[in-house]
Amino acid sequence: MRVFQNCGLTSSYLARLDRLAPEGFSFQARRSAFLNDRFGALHFLQPVLDGDASAFLTCANDSRLQGRWAREHGVRSGAAPEDILLAQIEQHGTEVLYNLDPVAFPSSFVRRLPGCVKKTLCWRAAPSGNADLTAYGAVLGNFPSILQSWRDKGCRAEWFSPAIDPAMSDYVQDDRPIDVLFVGGYSRHHSARARTLEKVAALAGSRQIVYCLDSSRLTKLAESSVGYLLPLKNYRRPKIVAGIAQPPLFGRELYELIGRSKIVLNGAIDMAGQDRGNMRCFEAMGCGALLVSDAGHYPEGMVADETMLVYHDEKECLEQIERAISDWTHARQIAMNGRIRVNEVHTKARQWGLFQAIVARL
Numbered sequence: 001m002r003v004f005q006n007c008g009l010t011s012s013y014l015a016r017l018d019r020l021a022p023e024g025f026s027f028q029a030r031r032s033a034f035l036n037d038r039f040g041a042l043h044f045l046q047p048v049l050d051g052d053a054s055a056f057l058t059c060a061n062d063s064r065l066q067g068r069w070a071r072e073h074g075v076r077s078g079a080a081p082e083d084i085l086l087a088q089i090e091q092h093g094t095e096v097l098y099n100l101d102p103v104a105f106p107s108s109f110v111r112r113l114p115g116c117v118k119k120t121l122c123w124r125a126a127p128s129g130n131a132d133l134t135a136y137g138a139v140l141g142n143f144p145s146i147l148q149s150w151r152d153k154g155c156r157a158e159w160f161s162p163a164i165d166p167a168m169s170d171y172v173q174d175d176r177p178i179d180v181l182f183v184g185g186y187s188r189h190h191s192a193r194a195r196t197l198e199k200v201a202a203l204a205g206s207r208q209i210v211y212c213l214d215s216s217r218l219t220k221l222a223e224s225s226v227g228y229l230l231p232l233k234n235y236r237r238p239k240i241v242a243g244i245a246q247p248p249l250f251g252r253e254l255y256e257l258i259g260r261s262k263i264v265l266n267g268a269i270d271m272a273g274q275d276r277g278n279m280r281c282f283e284a285m286g287c288g289a290l291l292v293s294d295a296g297h298y299p300e301g302m303v304a305d306e307t308m309l310v311y312h313d314e315k316e317c318l319e320q321i322e323r324a325i326s327d328w329t330h331a332r333q334i335a336m337n338g339r340i341r342v343n344e345v346h347t348k349a350r351q352w353g354l355f356q357a358i359v360a361r362l
Contacts, residue, residue: 001356002094003054004097004098005100007040007057023064030062037250045098049166060084061104073091095116108132119362121139141160145273160355161277161354163282164282164343171258173260177260179261180208180210183257184214187269196317199317200317207321215237219235223242259287285341288335293308308334
């Protein structure tokens with residue numbers, strides 16, 4: 001099967017990629033730098049990671065990457081991102097399209113696909129407003145409640161899962177000087193996670209706590225000396241959180257940081273209901289850290305007190321963290337069990353097999 005995978009990059013990660021592969025890199029060189037950095041690798045299908053000639057990967061919202069491909073293949077100057085992506089798909093002779101950025105390329109895009117494309121799938125594990133994905137053959141995700149919401153909108157929805165990146169094994173360390181790591185976003189709109197982050201941040205006086213937070217431009221302005229004079233209170237993080245916040249990390253830098261951390265703290269955003277299993281769970285366990293996350297329904301292999309620890313509120317979260325650090329020998333064994341289990345269950349081979357089975361049913 002000739003499979004084409006498209007992903008979308010965040011603005012924060014694009015800034016990192018521009019440093020890894022600056023202006024002047026060819027399409028192939030920039031894409032290789034991206035793949036080697038492993039950002040998003042949990043979602044990449046095995047043929048893509050293996051460099052199989054039948055598979056093609058691009059990032060359609062990376063203007064440098066796509067602009068380089070367009071110049072190398074004679075696409076007219078100023079072509080829209082959608083037109084460049086269509087040209088790539090046609091040249092590749094794609095049979096199966098798997099789109100990780102479907103909100104940017106919804107049903108209207110699918111209807112323009114060349115005739116060589118026989119099956120279309122997309123990943124979407126979040127509510128997406130009025131986005132129309134009904135033209136896709138299937139919407140994939142690992143949160144059952146969100147899959148049902150897509151079915152309610154008229155989409156076919158199928159359960160699918162991220163898989164452990166084999167490169168994570170290079171970052172598993174015994175020496176873990178960071179006690180608690182959190183990587184993600186802070187928002188008052190996600191009240192439960194915000195309360196937990198504030199409580200754990202208070203441990204910074206006695207424990208090594210690291211928060212790598214992705215901040216909006218308004219948050220950065222609100223927390224500046226000038227920003228305190230402006231009506232931006234709603235964008236300002238609590239001082240206890242802002243005081244320890246560091247910039248976000250991605251790709252191999254994130255793997256390395258997790259490898260130096262005893263505990264990775266995780267908390268679902270409010271829209272998730274009881275479904276659990278966001279990317280941080282897989283990254284934490286795959287790199288050998290102890291996952292401490294909020295209670296809910298987790299994927300196979302993520303079991304409370306066996307391969308991870310859970311909490312029901314911020315008070316229990318603090319208790320779990322303190323117990324784990326105080327008895328790290330026991331907690332470390334749970335972390336090791338977790339890494340072993342997710343590497344058994346969530347393999348790239350299994351992911352690829354499941355994808356092929358879904359495609360066969362469409």
